[in-house]
Amino acid sequence: QPPGADRKTTEGGSVVSVAPGKSVATSPIPKLTVGFSPAFTSLDPTAGKAGSGYYSMGQLSLETLLQLTPDGKLQPGLASSWKQNSPTEYVYNLRQGVKFWDGKDFTADDVVYSLTRDAGPSFGKSGFYGSINKIEARDPHTVVVTLKKPDTSWKYTPALPYSQIYQKAFAEAHQDSFGKPGTLVMGTGPWKVTSLDPNKGAEYTANPTYWGGEPPIKQLTVNFYQSETSLALAMRAGQVDVAPAVASPESFASSSGVPVTTRSTCGTSLFSMPTQTAPWNDIHVRLAVAAALDKKELLKATGGADIDTLDTLIAPSLLHNIGDPAAADAALAKIEKHPYDLAKAKEELAKSANPNGFSGTLTSTNDQGALRISQAIAAQLKKIGINLEIQALPTTAYYEVLLGPADKRPPMFLSTGGCSPDASWDNFFLGDGALNEANYHPAEMDQLLVDGKTATDPVKQLQAYTRILEMVATDVPYVPLFKEGATYASKNYEWVNFGDYWTSTSWPMNFKPR
Amino acid sequence: MTVAEYDLGQARDKPRLIRRLRRVRGAVVVSFVIMGLALVMALFGEWLVPQDPAAQDLTAALAHPSGAHWLGTDELGRDVFSRLIAGSRTAFFAPLVVAGGAMLFGNVLGLLAGYRGGVIDAFIMRLADVLMAVPGLLIIIVVAGTIGGGFWTAVILLTALMIPFDARVVRGATLEQVPRPYVEAARTLGVPDRRIMFLHIWPNISAVVVANTCIGYANALVGLSGLSFLGIGVTPGSPDWGQMLSDGQASLFENPIATLAPGAAVVLIGVAMNIIGDWGYDRISGRGGER
Amino acid sequence: MTTVARSRDEVDSALFDLQDVRIVAKKAHGGESTIVSSAALSVRRGESIGIVGESGSGKSMTAKALIGLLPPGVHASGQLLYRGENLLDADERRWQAIRGREVGLILQDPFTMLNPVMRCGRILEESLLPESIQDGRTPREEALRRLAEVGITDESVIDRYPFQLSGGMRQRVGIAAALCRDPRVLIADEPSTALDAATQREVLDLIKRIQQARGMGLILITHDLRVAFDTCNRLYVLYAGSLVEVGDAQQLQAEPLHPYTQGLLLSEPPVGRRVEKLVAMPGSVPIADEVQGKCTFEPRCRWAGPECRDGAPALAEVAPDRLSACVKLPEIRQEMNSLRTFAEQVAEVTGTDRPEPILQVREVGKTFGAGTHGVRALDEVSIQVGRNESVGIVGESGSGKTTLARVLVGLETPTDGEIVIDGTTFGEWAKVRPEQRRTMRSNVQTVFQDPYSSLNPMRTVGWTLREAVVTHDQEAASPKQRVGELLEMVGLPAGYARRLPRALSGGERQRVAIARALAVRPKVLICDEPTSALDMSVQAQILNVLTTLRAEQDISYLFISHDLAIVRHVSEFVYVMYRGRVVESGPTDVVLDAPKHEYTRKLLESIPGEPG
Amino acid sequence: MSKSGFVWYLVRRLATMALLLVVVSFLIFSLTYLSPGSPVDVLLGPNTRTSEAVAALNAQYHLDDPFFAQYWYWLTNALHLDFGTSILSSLPVGDQIGARLPVSLFLGGYAYVLTLVFGIIPGIVAAVKRGTAFDRGTVAASIVALSAPAFVTGIFALYLFAVVLPVFPVAGMGTGFVDGIWHLTLPAAALALSVMALLVRHTRAAMIGVLDQDYVTFARARGLSSRRVLVTYALRNALIPVVTISGVLLGAVIIGGVIVEQTFSLNGVGSLLIQSVQTKDVPAIQGVALVVAAIIVAANLLTDLAYLVVDPRIRLGRHAQ
Numbered sequence A: 001q002p003p004g005a006d007r008k009t010t011e012g013g014s015v016v017s018v019a020p021g022k023s024v025a026t027s028p029i030p031k032l033t034v035g036f037s038p039a040f041t042s043l044d045p046t047a048g049k050a051g052s053g054y055y056s057m058g059q060l061s062l063e064t065l066l067q068l069t070p071d072g073k074l075q076p077g078l079a080s081s082w083k084q085n086s087p088t089e090y091v092y093n094l095r096q097g098v099k100f101w102d103g104k105d106f107t108a109d110d111v112v113y114s115l116t117r118d119a120g121p122s123f124g125k126s127g128f129y130g131s132i133n134k135i136e137a138r139d140p141h142t143v144v145v146t147l148k149k150p151d152t153s154w155k156y157t158p159a160l161p162y163s164q165i166y167q168k169a170f171a172e173a174h175q176d177s178f179g180k181p182g183t184l185v186m187g188t189g190p191w192k193v194t195s196l197d198p199n200k201g202a203e204y205t206a207n208p209t210y211w212g213g214e215p216p217i218k219q220l221t222v223n224f225y226q227s228e229t230s231l232a233l234a235m236r237a238g239q240v241d242v243a244p245a246v247a248s249p250e251s252f253a254s255s256s257g258v259p260v261t262t263r264s265t266c267g268t269s270l271f272s273m274p275t276q277t278a279p280w281n282d283i284h285v286r287l288a289v290a291a292a293l294d295k296k297e298l299l300k301a302t303g304g305a306d307i308d309t310l311d312t313l314i315a316p317s318l319l320h321n322i323g324d325p326a327a328a329d330a331a332l333a334k335i336e337k338h339p340y341d342l343a344k345a346k347e348e349l350a351k352s353a354n355p356n357g358f359s360g361t362l363t364s365t366n367d368q369g370a371l372r373i374s375q376a377i378a379a380q381l382k383k384i385g386i387n388l389e390i391q392a393l394p395t396t397a398y399y400e401v402l403l404g405p406a407d408k409r410p411p412m413f414l415s416t417g418g419c420s421p422d423a424s425w426d427n428f429f430l431g432d433g434a435l436n437e438a439n440y441h442p443a444e445m446d447q448l449l450v451d452g453k454t455a456t457d458p459v460k461q462l463q464a465y466t467r468i469l470e471m472v473a474t475d476v477p478y479v480p481l482f483k484e485g486a487t488y489a490s491k492n493y494e495w496v497n498f499g500d501y502w503t504s505t506s507w508p509m510n511f512k513p514r
Numbered sequence B: 001m002t003v004a005e006y007d008l009g010q011a012r013d014k015p016r017l018i019r020r021l022r023r024v025r026g027a028v029v030v031s032f033v034i035m036g037l038a039l040v041m042a043l044f045g046e047w048l049v050p051q052d053p054a055a056q057d058l059t060a061a062l063a064h065p066s067g068a069h070w071l072g073t074d075e076l077g078r079d080v081f082s083r084l085i086a087g088s089r090t091a092f093f094a095p096l097v098v099a100g101g102a103m104l105f106g107n108v109l110g111l112l113a114g115y116r117g118g119v120i121d122a123f124i125m126r127l128a129d130v131l132m133a134v135p136g137l138l139i140i141i142v143v144a145g146t147i148g149g150g151f152w153t154a155v156i157l158l159t160a161l162m163i164p165f166d167a168r169v170v171r172g173a174t175l176e177q178v179p180r181p182y183v184e185a186a187r188t189l190g191v192p193d194r195r196i197m198f199l200h201i202w203p204n205i206s207a208v209v210v211a212n213t214c215i216g217y218a219n220a221l222v223g224l225s226g227l228s229f230l231g232i233g234v235t236p237g238s239p240d241w242g243q244m245l246s247d248g249q250a251s252l253f254e255n256p257i258a259t260l261a262p263g264a265a266v267v268l269i270g271v272a273m274n275i276i277g278d279w280g281y282d283r284i285s286g287r288g289g290e291r
Numbered sequence C: 001m002t003t004v005a006r007s008r009d010e011v012d013s014a015l016f017d018l019q020d021v022r023i024v025a026k027k028a029h030g031g032e033s034t035i036v037s038s039a040a041l042s043v044r045r046g047e048s049i050g051i052v053g054e055s056g057s058g059k060s061m062t063a064k065a066l067i068g069l070l071p072p073g074v075h076a077s078g079q080l081l082y083r084g085e086n087l088l089d090a091d092e093r094r095w096q097a098i099r100g101r102e103v104g105l106i107l108q109d110p111f112t113m114l115n116p117v118m119r120c121g122r123i124l125e126e127s128l129l130p131e132s133i134q135d136g137r138t139p140r141e142e143a144l145r146r147l148a149e150v151g152i153t154d155e156s157v158i159d160r161y162p163f164q165l166s167g168g169m170r171q172r173v174g175i176a177a178a179l180c181r182d183p184r185v186l187i188a189d190e191p192s193t194a195l196d197a198a199t200q201r202e203v204l205d206l207i208k209r210i211q212q213a214r215g216m217g218l219i220l221i222t223h224d225l226r227v228a229f230d231t232c233n234r235l236y237v238l239y240a241g242s243l244v245e246v247g248d249a250q251q252l253q254a255e256p257l258h259p260y261t262q263g264l265l266l267s268e269p270p271v272g273r274r275v276e277k278l279v280a281m282p283g284s285v286p287i288a289d290e291v292q293g294k295c296t297f298e299p300r301c302r303w304a305g306p307e308c309r310d311g312a313p314a315l316a317e318v319a320p321d322r323l324s325a326c327v328k329l330p331e332i333r334q335e336m337n338s339l340r341t342f343a344e345q346v347a348e349v350t351g352t353d354r355p356e357p358i359l360q361v362r363e364v365g366k367t368f369g370a371g372t373h374g375v376r377a378l379d380e381v382s383i384q385v386g387r388n389e390s391v392g393i394v395g396e397s398g399s400g401k402t403t404l405a406r407v408l409v410g411l412e413t414p415t416d417g418e419i420v421i422d423g424t425t426f427g428e429w430a431k432v433r434p435e436q437r438r439t440m441r442s443n444v445q446t447v448f449q450d451p452y453s454s455l456n457p458m459r460t461v462g463w464t465l466r467e468a469v470v471t472h473d474q475e476a477a478s479p480k481q482r483v484g485e486l487l488e489m490v491g492l493p494a495g496y497a498r499r500l501p502r503a504l505s506g507g508e509r510q511r512v513a514i515a516r517a518l519a520v521r522p523k524v525l526i527c528d529e530p531t532s533a534l535d536m537s538v539q540a541q542i543l544n545v546l547t548t549l550r551a552e553q554d555i556s557y558l559f560i561s562h563d564l565a566i567v568r569h570v571s572e573f574v575y576v577m578y579r580g581r582v583v584e585s586g587p588t589d590v591v592l593d594a595p596k597h598e599y600t601r602k603l604l605e606s607i608p609g610e611p612g
Numbered sequence D: 001m002s003k004s005g006f007v008w009y010l011v012r013r014l015a016t017m018a019l020l021l022v023v024v025s026f027l028i029f030s031l032t033y034l035s036p037g038s039p040v041d042v043l044l045g046p047n048t049r050t051s052e053a054v055a056a057l058n059a060q061y062h063l064d065d066p067f068f069a070q071y072w073y074w075l076t077n078a079l080h081l082d083f084g085t086s087i088l089s090s091l092p093v094g095d096q097i098g099a100r101l102p103v104s105l106f107l108g109g110y111a112y113v114l115t116l117v118f119g120i121i122p123g124i125v126a127a128v129k130r131g132t133a134f135d136r137g138t139v140a141a142s143i144v145a146l147s148a149p150a151f152v153t154g155i156f157a158l159y160l161f162a163v164v165l166p167v168f169p170v171a172g173m174g175t176g177f178v179d180g181i182w183h184l185t186l187p188a189a190a191l192a193l194s195v196m197a198l199l200v201r202h203t204r205a206a207m208i209g210v211l212d213q214d215y216v217t218f219a220r221a222r223g224l225s226s227r228r229v230l231v232t233y234a235l236r237n238a239l240i241p242v243v244t245i246s247g248v249l250l251g252a253v254i255i256g257g258v259i260v261e262q263t264f265s266l267n268g269v270g271s272l273l274i275q276s277v278q279t280k281d282v283p284a285i286q287g288v289a290l291v292v293a294a295i296i297v298a299a300n301l302l303t304d305l306a307y308l309v310v311d312p313r314i315r316l317g318r319h320a321q
Ligand SMILES: Nc1ncnc2c1ncn2[C@@H]1O[C@H](COP(=O)(O)OP(=O)(O)OP(=O)(O)O)[C@@H](O)[C@H]1O
Pocket: C025, C026, C035, C053, C054, C055, C056, C057, C058, C059, C060, C061, C062, C071, C072, C073, C074, C223, C287, C288
């Protein structure tokens, strides 16, 4: 089985290989409009909060050292080549002759500055830089990153949007307003951002001096919409060409009249249960829940996203990235699954302290998509007598619960939110991190997590991850439900190579008129 | 022969009841029927629903109206018609609580303020001024939205905010009655103040009270469903008309009936209540005779 | 139907000539109701005619028909000739040309007649036509001249809003506005009723003067026969929508030729003397629509016979220039005359010694408001009412009469002075001990001016009376029986207890109000203009009830009125109030026959029909 | 009223207005302060919370100061139109309000104009043609419209004009004035509808009341033209009770605006409020609520002044010295 065979990319869309910095479109596109809902308020990657556009919009103008191919391979970006000298030392050779939009040269200083800033504590993603020892410029065109200990996940980080590169002088000159409307950012990307208005959108113009050559899309407009419905209506009216990230594909399609394309990604969606709080501390309860959840059925609550169910905490595609995919499949086959079986669920529940079921709450954000799935979960559990009342919380309150005392965490529906090609990505609901929602702490687990990251031998690494999956399958702190989906809608454009890692590329480069 | 004679007057009133019944407009009858149906649904909805309003059938999500689902289904495949019926309970009773509560407190305070004047009067008037200056729904959005507390917080807040308005109307009507000779006659007779307020004045302002309460009911219905439309004070997934409307907005084009039905229900009850209010006003003030 | 024979030149100079005008209103749920069944009248240049009738008789509707301003849903039919043109065929444009230029109208209430948001000058200016301004005056100068014509010389009036003027001034501005386009006929619908006696007289004199000076035709509408006799050449007596009598004013005054006209004249207390008892017509004015197809006065007529019910009687010439609609006139004319003679008997005036006081007011003062805005409504007023005595208080509007009454029953707190009721002296009601207050309350009761609002409209007569009984006598053996007694006392059948006030006529309501006051067996009854809101024919009934009660119940009256004739009729002793003070007092006959104070003289002079 | 009297009145009204705003601001501030959930959690997001990070945030947002100090700090800043930084977007709240206010004002103003035009004119015509089919139709329509909240009419309009009858744009705000009008017609109409109905009823009742007045009869009796009577007499006087309720109308338009912005996804102040409430963005809620309250209070002042203009009895009578 070829790598990434379980991804739709190869079935629905086409994988076209283009050279880094080049577009799949062959003729110029004078103007293209992209719609997002909701709005973004900052282009500073370290703003890192809801409303920051680094994740979806950042790659239009800021670039990373490396980029990801549709199947999760690294390819050159601002670094023309890179090398791992030792388990802890990475050397990046910067592309020569690259200029910022203001005409200044792109140098190693800018990279060091950007990565150091991105690694700072104010950025929500500083976890990705946890094993960094130092980042330094060896010469104006070489950057060396030294780790404290081996970390196999690092190699992907320079290709993720969390490590976007911007001009040092500009960022230093605009300490407080960097990335915000009025100030914006200074980068090297294919499109130069000329305005940002959280109430309207952003304007981009093609960068004539782009190292990959001037991109075919000459003017790129991003429009913000307050709700997905209004975005869909705008698309229906022909005001929007492409809408990446559609949350309710079916409704969107009917409102806009434009079909929505979905791909399963390596991100995962889970149902979490607090393993140390009654009645969830009872393994029979958790096993009952695992058997009671009909994943196929739940998929229908995703609003029409065309995605797959999931049986393991880590998406199989990520394990395929480690060494031999066949070995990964063999290992996965051995892991216990909990297929939908209502009789078994009732049987398990009967063995628990609450044989006839119980009542409780199910916490969710007040986001429509999450609410829909939470309601569906509650409805399925009701069938075995577990009555969960949905508690929809606004972001603040939700984070308070999410990050609050470990023993007070309620059962909830969780998503990893995007993914990197590294298998450790899907683990962050385990271990000592603040996000161990199940409060699941067997001693063996912590060691396995370390092993997984440091193991340089793919076989060892796979072993560690397989064991993690086994433990999760046995103790059921989480019930994996389905893969996260990536979606886009466009009537007139095909999005070539659309899939897991679209946020790690200059994605409008992949638009091709239909 | 005595030339001076007492007037033995002729009765001017004829049995008017029948005539009046015949005059009741069709719209009023229809309004009462609507409210009656709403009441039945609100009381016995559980037994009337064709399907469990919470039951999901994800295979039949966003189905169009059919024999099985009269108004189709929502995103989670729940029967919209059943949810509409289930939602009638809060839709019917919550405004009743609001309008009734505001009427009760508003009347007592308004009568006191209008009849006695003084501190109560000044207090109510100032409070109403403040609320007039900042609309109540804005306050509720801010308060219920930030403090939380769910549906009944919104109901209680709305009631509390409506009291000064009701009190103001009642006070105004009372002020109009107080200088009337019949009130002064009662005072001259030494009738206790409480009796004057509740047995003399109140019946005479009851037309205004009834009309105002009906309008208050319609406003509370609209206000509360507006709040739940905005996602304030509702439990997600509960069959609340306002929430159904806002949830359904996304699938407006997929299944318009399911989205528009709760909206139509709100309008229907609002119209019925307004018509009943007008009718009640005419009826009661007609009793009061010439003015 | 009768056509009055007229000579040629009469027809020539006729401005209005109405024959058989019928005014009907569409009912809300189909059908029509008659407001005026058949009106016929004519006005010539320089002539003033009066349309007289009690409320609801259709006077205003007739006036509105004459100027084409009938309310929506009300229609006139018949022949309404203005200088030979039948105006009932006129369209709105034609009417606009007629209104103001040919026919002017002034309304009853000066307080509502002028646009409240327009300055007086503007009101006049907008009514002026270019051709009515002469000598190159500006509109403003013309407006000033017009104001001067109605006796307003204060130039600042032109820049004032109506609400900044007194009632009399407003009425003058109204008259000036109505005359702006120099109409040939002026219709005045009760132009003085809302004004006090002195102003009333001035306004009427003004209208008459201008009418004569300009040679206009005048149609004066009034319910007050004395005003009509004083002002008009010819009278049209309207009753329940039909004309019952037409005739020369002087002749009609000397000998009315219709039982209704006669009844109206007799029920009015004479100014110059006191009569034993008034001659009252029974019942009250019916709604026109309910008495169609017969003599409209038949239900109340003492002489009514079967012939009266035999179709609507036509107006027939019964004497030269006298028309009457009474079919029985020849039979009853004699009897009518004797009744008039009977009514003119003068009552004996009882002794002039004052009985021991039961109610006293000592130097009471009352100021409304404070500071410069304060109104001194009562100023050192001292009066007394004796046991079984009837005391009158007269004074023009605003002189403080009502305030005094309200102070007496505790509806108003006096600013200074004291009140003595049945031996108890106090300043404020609120400071009296509760149980004593109860007894005092039962000693003094009031009857208010407006019978329409003095009963709780939502409560039956029985409920109201029963409450009055029970309030002061919780253990009342059988309140129900007492209610019956009370109703009987004021001449109403016991069955009225079940009725709502709405189902009673004004007079009946006032009777119930009196019964309510009597329920607590008061020693003093304060009557604040108890008849001023009632029809003349009903007023006599009420006055008679009061007189009878006094004889039966051993009760004292404090009778407030602005009408000297009524005061003369009901009281032995009178106080004259002027601007919050008592300016004169004494036995009624003495004060009214030989007034000492200048103000009292002025009051007497302003009575219509008296030499002024 | 004398000139000085007017100035005095204005000063008094302004003082009341300021006092009211202080009270409202205090309530707004304390309410949001009392809300459960600390802003620190939102600021940190799903990160490990180091005590330094928390302390830095506390300092930045003055979360450690005593309540009154916080209030004072916030109020003085607010007076300079500085409402702090939105927790969600980390943009100055003042800027955000400033950027969104034009949309809301445009929508509100447009709706208000629609309300006035389509509220007063049918009200007058219905009153003048009392009892006719037009009158009955207007009354019936107004009862229905009165009970049709903006979010219901909005969604009906969305469906109608996006699918059934695509004449009006249902998305976006357009660019420029004319395009803006074009785009905002639907939202403004939805917003205006129920308010309009209230005005129709009020105008009709006021007009009927005025047409029955003696002064109208008297004016006609003087031969004034129908148009003049209708305009300078009837309309002018009917305006007085209409102006009295314009405060209520305004409140309804503003609160309705919040809902309509949400329904039509317009980027106005109202949707900012709802967004902030949904995310518990404390500074944003405070800022928006205060600005909205200030607008309402100021508009009420204008209403009062309009009342002074249309009714000389108030102008010259009650407080004439
Ligand atoms: N718009 C109307 N539609 C129908 N009937 C009316 C209307 N206006 C008045 N009426 C009736 O017409 C009758 C005559 O009214 P009108 O005003 O002419 O009486 P009036 O003689 O002027 O009485 P008053 O002395 O009280 O002014 C009354 O019974 C009244 O109820």
